[in-house]
Amino acid sequence: MSDQTETMGSWLSQEELNTVRARMPIVYVEAVPVRVNGSGEVEHVGLLLRVMPDETVSRTVVSGRVLYGERVRHALIRHLERDLGPLALPMIPPDPSPFTIAEYFPEAYISGYHDPRQHSVSLAYVVPVEGDCEPSQNALDFTWLTPEEAVSPEVVAEMTGGHDRLVRLGLAQVGSLP
Amino acid sequence: MSDQTETMGSWLSQEELNTVRARMPIVYVEAVPVRVNGSGEVEHVGLLLRVMPDETVSRTVVSGRVLYGERVRHALIRHLERDLGPLALPMIPPDPSPFTIAEYFPEAYISGYHDPRQHSVSLAYVVPVEGDCEPSQNALDFTWLTPEEAVSPEVVAEMTGGHDRLVRLGLAQVGSLP
Amino acid sequence: MSDQTETMGSWLSQEELNTVRARMPIVYVEAVPVRVNGSGEVEHVGLLLRVMPDETVSRTVVSGRVLYGERVRHALIRHLERDLGPLALPMIPPDPSPFTIAEYFPEAYISGYHDPRQHSVSLAYVVPVEGDCEPSQNALDFTWLTPEEAVSPEVVAEMTGGHDRLVRLGLAQVGSLP
């Protein structure tokens, strides 16, 4: 489970983390992995197939907590390598400002982003990936989709918590939303 | 003290907040208040004069925590009204993505942003303010400066923790960095 | 015709403009007019109903040339006032960088943005409008739509040249793409 992995590397026990989660917004990073062509245009979006905290199986993006003392850039690299393997070669963008802020709440109606576990404020980035991606043990699969496929009703139906919208917003920022 | 005011509105006691601060990055918002002309160009930047957590007196921007369950937009409005008074009429930008992410660490050398109390991840926005600003009891003064004045050595010398850089980055985003 | 109106204010005769249009990309601005609530969230998008250069009737955004010697900000204001009337009160954003660059070509397949008259490079902005909008003589109608309505198949079918995509990208930037 992605959540346990993160906790092991942090300074909070699972119990402490649960307590804080009921009291404070948690800082997250999310990455929409993409393949770009030689002109920088996005040709494919990478989606993981994963067992979610609510035990359903969903397509999702790379996502995880920022730890105490950790730079946002380093959290992005850590989660990308954890989910896509050590040969993925992510190109972290120089600009530190995310393409959007996804605010996840335990209640689904507040922002359109929903996480039953917590209120998190997630900094979302489109990250070109140049190497070979091998999904880690946390993920069941990893697939490259065209932008058209990524926003198709079939794929949207496999995403939860607002991740389909996050993918559309990422594609929009790079001008590749169909 | 700004910090106590925030704590009163939150779901953590000061003691609990201190514990979490040693373990988790805290979500902050920061606003660089500006006056714009009829074409949207920034003509003045507003800086507060305030007693900082380390008890020095500094010029600073509007800054504060995002509370559990609170939208980032609403945290921005709350802190702007707290610091600039109820008649300030801030125009929160439609775009939720900040112009930069300022990562404050207890150690000064990590990112150039420094807060002795905590590791915070601060979402920074340039916010046009249309009404009358009256600094609250937390602030000693509030002054509108031209961009040239705001980046002058005299004013920079009155800012700490990297706030002078945050102001320069905000002015750069709106094309008004001298 | 919007095109003649622009030409009158510029330094090129219609014939000269036609010659240049076959040789050089032309600088345009486009504005997606929006209504925001007190927190800056976009609640409505404004679309014009207009006779297009190819004589079809389409829903469209505010659009027009930047003239020789004219600032981009002033071109935005001029076209917004021309299309929405003098009481529209547009709030030009302080940030000069557009949410996207729409590259219109005479051939439809190059970029997804299409203009039979010319190659134009259009700087696109989301512009909050606070006043009363009265479409000018160039437009048949002006309507405020919710984001859901603006991206619905019915409304998309009434847009041409890639304007439906431009509206989706604008809504995405402000986090309001459904």
Next chain:
Amino acid sequence: MSDQTETMGSWLSQEELNTVRARMPIVYVEAVPVRVNGSGEVEHVGLLLRVMPDETVSRTVVSGRVLYGERVRHALIRHLERDLGPLALPMIPPDPSPFTIAEYFPEAYISGYHDPRQHSVSLAYVVPVEGDCEPSQNALDFTWLTPEEAVSPEVVAEMTGGHDRLVRLGLAQVGSLP
């Protein structure tokens, strides 16, 4: 001269270009070349030393016209390869929106950006460059500078037309403005 090179690849004679330049804003792209580390942080900025249109010698960024029928991305690649050589390996950013719009006018006082030849609207990008840079025959030299060096009074004194400000704005966008 960079200008002649561009003209050869375009659809206008030098005389026609001169005529249009007195009547229409011209679309430009500008690239601030940077070296990034493994986390995407900018460590160096690349500046050319070049004979400018006014025959002075200045430090400058990569800059040039967008031709009729050419995508902005392809214009960026073309000018980067022309100025930095075929082995520079520029990584064009996926996001098509520039970090700023630099509006150059024949009069120096309008926008702070100045070009005696023309009114140009320049789309400015920070472009990571991974390969070896060899300045072309148009440039006298090409140097990698740290951000501190690039904004130092000595280097600023060697830039004209507002290019020093453009470099500061580019560094600000990537959070590396000192």
